[in-house]
Amino acid sequence: MTHLDGNALAGPLSEVFRDDMTTALGRCASCGDVSVLAEALVYDAAPGWAVRCHACGDVLMTFVRTLDRLRIDMRGLTALEIPS
Amino acid sequence: MAIFSRGFSGRPRESNPDLPPGQFLTEDFPVLSAGPTPRLDTADWKFEIKTETGQTLSWNWDELTALGLEDVHTDIHCVTRWSKLGTDWRGISLDKLFEDAETSFDFVMVHSYGGYTTNLPLEDLMNGQAWIATEFGGEPLEPDHGGPARLLVPHLYFWKSAKWVRGITMQRTDSPGFWEQNGYHIYGDPWREERYW
Known part of the structure; x- marks a missing residue:
């Protein structure tokens, strides 16, 4: 399976x-x-997006857009550490 | 920002009576997965059913295929809106695998190599409705499509037909699996368009 890099997360997380x-x-x-989210592996060819750790492959986040919401x-x- | 699988949104609605509502016909066989494709050797492969009594039923590859493969001709429907009609599979009926299972629970959690899970009512796996599929289109099932073996439950959206299946655990309640926890419908009937919560 192919995947995108974590820069693809800029869109949904900006919401x-x-x-x-x-x-x-x-x-x-x-x-x-601990890594920047841009390094994550984004599997987008799925019912939703599954975002995986680049180091161990486990799921960090999932995104599912339904008819009326983004979950x-x-x-x-x-933890999340956001540069200020 | 649109979170949809690439290439399956925004097409006009089709009016084929074999297509559930909101679905579009495809001649391809799109590959969808929430993670990397595991490379599994049938020499190391096994499948287990675990029940609440502590019973574990286990089959290696040769034991499973020795139960006999059935031909399955069916339509499949993906929640990302593609449907593929008249597909040909071969697989082992879940009825055979549950013949000796001791359980009073009504629900199952299906587990895959790679960690994926999906939940179903047990009755949806029984009476000729579900198989462990090992062949597609007359060929061994390719890894990208779940090979060497995937669950095939074609009357529900295809995320329920777990790729790289490795086992089934009985559960008392219909606890949600991977996508069901994260927004997709607990049951997933394509004819009732049960896509999301």
């Missing part, structure tokens, strides 16, 4: 956060890796 989140640091709940699940991220 929630005020800053460019692709430069934010995220900590993977599975392996503890973001972030259970695989234990």
Whole structure:
């Protein structure tokens, strides 16, 4: 399966956060890796988007756009650090 | 920003009676996945059913295929709005795999190599409605399409037909799987257009 890099997250995350989140640091709940979200692996050829840790491959986030909302699940991220 | 699979949005509605509402006909077989394709050797492959009694039923590849493959001619419907009509599969009926299962639970969680999960009512796997598919179009199932074996439950949206299937765990309640937790419908009937919560 092909995937996009984490820069693809700039669009959907801009609907929630005020800053460019692709430069934010995220900590993977599975392996503890801390990396900018731009390094994440974005599997977009799926019912939603599955965003995976570049280090261990576990799921950091999912995005599902339904008819009336965007649902973001972030259970695989234990911390986000946003440059100010 | 649109979160849709590339190439399957914005087309005019088709009026084919074999197409569920909101679906479009495709002649291709699009590949969708929430992660990398696992490369599985049938020599190491196994499939398990675990029930609430502590029972584990297990089959290796040779044991599973020795149960006998059935021909399945069916339409398939993806929640990303493509449908493919008249597809040909071969697989082992779930009725055979559940013959010796000891369970009073009504729901299952399907597990895949790679970590994917999806939930279904047990009754949707029984009575000739579901298979562990090992062949598509007369050929061994390719890894990108879930090979060596995927679940095939064609009367529900295709995210329920888990690729790279490795087992089924019985569950008392219909707890949601991977996409069901994250916005997709708990059941997923394409004819009732049960796409989202």
